[in-house]
Amino acid sequence: xxxxxxxxxxxxxTLSVEICASRLLAPFFGSSTVVWxxxxxxxxxxxxxxxxxxGKLADRRPxxxxxxxxxxxxxxxxxxxPFIARPVLDATVQxxxxxxxxxxxGSFFAALALFAVPVTLLGMVSPFAIRLALxxxxxxxxxxxxxxxxxxxxxxxxxxxxxxxxxxxAGTQRTMIGTAVALALAAGLLLGARWHxxxxxxxxxxxxxxxxxxxxxxxxxxxxxxxxxVDVRELADGSRVLELNEGVxxxxxxxxxxxxxxxxxxxxxxxxxxxxxxxxxxxxxGNAGGSTARALAALYPRVAVxxxxxxxxxxxxxRRYLDLGGIPRLHVVTADARAYLRGTGxxxxxxxxxxxRQPYIPFQVATREFFSEVRSHLTPGGCIALNVARLPDDRGxxxxxxxxxxxxxxxxxEWDALRFNSLLFACNGHSTRxxxxxxxxxxxxxxxxxxxxxxxxxTESGFRGTVLTDDxxxxxxxxxxxxxxxxxxxxxxxxxxxxTQP
Numbered sequence: 001x002x003x004x005x006x007x008x009x010x011x012x013x014t015l016s017v018e019i020c021a022s023r024l025l026a027p028f029f030g031s032s033t034v035v036w037x038x039x040x041x042x043x044x045x046x047x048x049x050x051x052x053x054x055g056k057l058a059d060r061r062p063x064x065x066x067x068x069x070x071x072x073x074x075x076x077x078x079x080x081x082p083f084i085a086r087p088v089l090d091a092t093v094q095x096x097x098x099x100x101x102x103x104x105x106g107s108f109f110a111a112l113a114l115f116a117v118p119v120t121l122l123g124m125v126s127p128f129a130i131r132l133a134l135x136x137x138x139x140x141x142x143x144x145x146x147x148x149x150x151x152x153x154x155x156x157x158x159x160x161x162x163x164x165x166x167x168x169x170a171g172t173q174r175t176m177i178g179t180a181v182a183l184a185l186a187a188g189l190l191l192g193a194r195w196h197x198x199x200x201x202x203x204x205x206x207x208x209x210x211x212x213x214x215x216x217x218x219x220x221x222x223x224x225x226x227x228x229x230v231d232v233r234e235l236a237d238g239s240r241v242l243e244l245n246e247g248v249x250x251x252x253x254x255x256x257x258x259x260x261x262x263x264x265x266x267x268x269x270x271x272x273x274x275x276x277x278x279x280x281x282x283x284x285x286g287n288a289g290g291s292t293a294r295a296l297a298a299l300y301p302r303v304a305v306x307x308x309x310x311x312x313x314x315x316x317x318x319r320r321y322l323d324l325g326g327i328p329r330l331h332v333v334t335a336d337a338r339a340y341l342r343g344t345g346x347x348x349x350x351x352x353x354x355x356x357r358q359p360y361i362p363f364q365v366a367t368r369e370f371f372s373e374v375r376s377h378l379t380p381g382g383c384i385a386l387n388v389a390r391l392p393d394d395r396g397x398x399x400x401x402x403x404x405x406x407x408x409x410x411x412x413x414e415w416d417a418l419r420f421n422s423l424l425f426a427c428n429g430h431s432t433r434x435x436x437x438x439x440x441x442x443x444x445x446x447x448x449x450x451x452x453x454x455x456x457x458x459t460e461s462g463f464r465g466t467v468l469t470d471d472x473x474x475x476x477x478x479x480x481x482x483x484x485x486x487x488x489x490x491x492x493x494x495x496x497x498x499x500t501q502p
Contacts, residue, residue, distance in 0.1 A: 002064075002189045003129045006071060007147045009186040010125035011154025012161070016179045017078060017122070018043050019162040021115050023172045023224060024085050042112045043119055050123020057124065058131035067128045068190030072198065074121035075183035079202050081114055082173035088114060126151050168226050177205045221321055225313030232321045240321055242289040242314070249389075251314075252289025254322040255502045259298040262501025264387050265291035266447065267415070267423040268352045269500075270454050272300050273442040274427065276381045279303050279349040283377070285337040285365070286355030289318040294327045296352075299444040304329045306348075308340045310355075337365055341373045349379050353386040361388070363473035366401050370470075371408040378428040384409075385425040389479075397478040398422055399465030406462025414461040415454055419496040424461065433460065449499040 022039050057066070126147060133143045158179075166175040184199040220240075222231040228244050235241065242252040253261040260266055272279040280302060284293050287307030297305055305327075309315050312334045318324035324332070333340060337355050351374055355365050364370060374384055384405075390398045398414065402424055406412040409426035413436065416422050437455045468475065 003133050004147065004150050006067070006186045006189060007126055007129050008150045008154035008157075009182050010071065010074075010122050011151035012158030013074070013078070013154075013179045013183050014043075014047070014119060014122045015155040015158035016162040016166075016175065017115060017119060019159060019167065020081075020172050020176050020179075021112070023167060023229075024081075024114075025112070038112060043115065046116050046119035047123035050120040050125075051127055053120070054124025055127035055131070058128040062131050064132060064190045067125065067132065068187045068195070070121050070124055070128070071183050072187035072191070072195070074118045075180040075187060075198075075202060077118035077121065078176055078183065079180035079205055081118070082176050083208075085114060167224070172224060173208075174206055177202065181206075221317055223313055223317065225311050227311045227313075230311070230313050230317055232317050242317060242322060244288075244314070252291045252318065252322060254289060254291065254294075258502035259295045260446065260500040260502055261291055261295075262497035262499075263291070264418060264421040265354070266295060266450065266498050266500045267387065267417045267421065268292050268354075268385055269295055269299060269447045270415070270423070270440055270443055270450050271350055271352070271383055271385045271425055272296070272303070273439045274425070274431070274436055275349050275383050276427075276429070276439075277349070277379075281346070281348045281379075282306070282350040282352065283346075283348040284308065285340075285351065285353045287332060288314055288354070289322040290324045290327050290330065292352055292354060293330050295447075296350075297327050297329055299446055301328075303350075304331070306331050306333060306346070308333045308335055308337055310334070310336050338370060338373065341377055344377070347377050347379045347382070349382045351378060351382070351384045353384065361397070361401070361475045361479070363468070363475045364470065366404065366475055367468045367470050367473050368404050368407055371405055375408055375428060381427060381429045383425055383427040385423055388422050388424050389420055390422055392419060394481070396465070396481065397475060398424065399461075400468055400475070400478060401465075402462040403465035404462075404468045407467045411460065412462035413458055415458045417450075417453065417457075417498060433458065447500055453499070 018039065021043070022036060025035060025039065054070075130144045130147050133147060134140055162175055162179075166178065170178070181199060181202045184202050185196070188196045188199060218233040218235060219231050220234050222229070224230075231243050233241050233243065237255075239253060239255045241250045241254075243249075244251050250263065253263055253265070255261060272282075279300060282293075282296055282300075282303050282305045284296075284305060284307045287293055287309040290307060293305045293307045296303055307330055309332060315324065315332055315334065324330075335343075337353075353365065353374075355362065371384070378384065386401065386405075388398050388401055402412045402414060405424060405426050409428070411430065412424065412426045413431075413433075414422050414424050436458060440451050440454050443451050
C-alpha cells in the first residue's frame, strides 16, 4: 500500500514537473513544437537514466529508507527550481542576442538541465519500488504491472491537474512547490513520521510571493495565462508594448495620442482601398492588443471590426493598459481563429490575419484548407491580408504561404513593407497590378506615406514554394532553417519602421 502511494505520487510529480518546465521556459524560449520536443525528449532521457540507475541501486541496496531519501531529495530539488530558474534563464537567454548559434543552442539545453536531477531521481522510483515489492519472481508480472499502472495513473493526474487546475489558479511556482510537498509526504511514508517536519518546511515555501517572471525594464504587468506568458512594458516615450512568451518581437504597440505605430500593424491600412467596393466590415484574426483594429477603426470610420483573440488574458491586459475598450466599433471575440470561422456565417470585406507567435506561424492557419475557409467568409471582391515574418536572405516560408494562398485564390500579392515583415494579400476576384496601384491612392491622408512604397514594391507572388496542407505544413522547419542560417552568418534583429511612425 505504501509503495503504491509512493509510485502514484512520483508519477504525478514527473508529469507536473514536465508541464511546469514548459511554462518556465516559455517566457524565454517560446512554446513552439520545437521547444516542446526538446522538453519531452530530455525528460525522457532523464527518466531513462533514472530507470536504469534505480534498478541497479535497488538490487544492491533494497532498502525502503533509501527509496524514501531518493524521493525526499527529488522534492528538495523541485522546490528550489522556481527560485533559481529566473536568474539562470535571464543569463542564458542573453545568448540569443549576443552570441553565436552554438552558444544559443547550448544555453537552451543548459536551461533544461535545471530539471535533470529531480526527473532522474523520480525515474528511479518505479524500478526501486518493484524490487522492494517482489517477495519472489513468481509474482513479478502482477507486481510490476500494478505499480507501473499506478505510476501511469499518477502521471495522468499530474498532467491534467497541473495544466488545467493548479497552474491557471495558483501559478507555476506554487504548482512546483506543491509538487515538492506531495513528494515529501510520500517520502515520509517510507522514512517515518519524524521526517514530516520537512514537509512542513516545503509547504512554508508556498507563502513566498512569486515575484516577477522575467526581470525586464519597464514591465508594468505580467501574467501566465492558460496559453502563454503575457507582459506589458512602458517605454520611455510613453508608448506601451504587449509581448508574449520570449518577447523576441512586440505583439502589439500602443502610442498615446496616435493610432499609427510605424510597425507591421500599419501594413494592413493599404488593403481597404484595394477592395473594389466600400469596406463596411473587417475581421482581425489575432487581435492581441488591438493595434491593427485601432488603426482600421480610426482611419476607416465606417468599418465595423470583429477582433478574434484566443487568449482572454491578452484581451484583459489590452483593456487595462492599451485602451482596447476605447476602439470604436470593435467587437472582441475570444476564440481560436479556425474555430471562429467554422462557427460563424458572417462574411467580411476584409480579413486581416496576424495570429503568429513569432517567429513561428501555427501551421493550421497557413494551409490550403484554412485559406479555403477564409475565402468562404469573404464578400465578392473582398480581400485577405497576412503579416508574414521573414528574414532578408530567406523567403522560404513566405514563398510557401504565398503559393498556398495562390492555390486557393488564383492570385497572390506581396509587399516587403519592412525588413523582417511582408504583407501578403489576395482578393476574392481577379486584380491587376495597375488596378492595385491606382486603388491604393484612396488611402486616408494620415497613412498616405505608405502609398508610394506600396506602388513601388508590390509584386505578384506565389509562383515558388510548396503548397501547405493540413497533412503537411513544415512551417517551423522553414522558420528554423532561416533562423539558423541568419544567425550563423552574424545576422541580428534590428528595429525597422514604416514612415507612419508617430
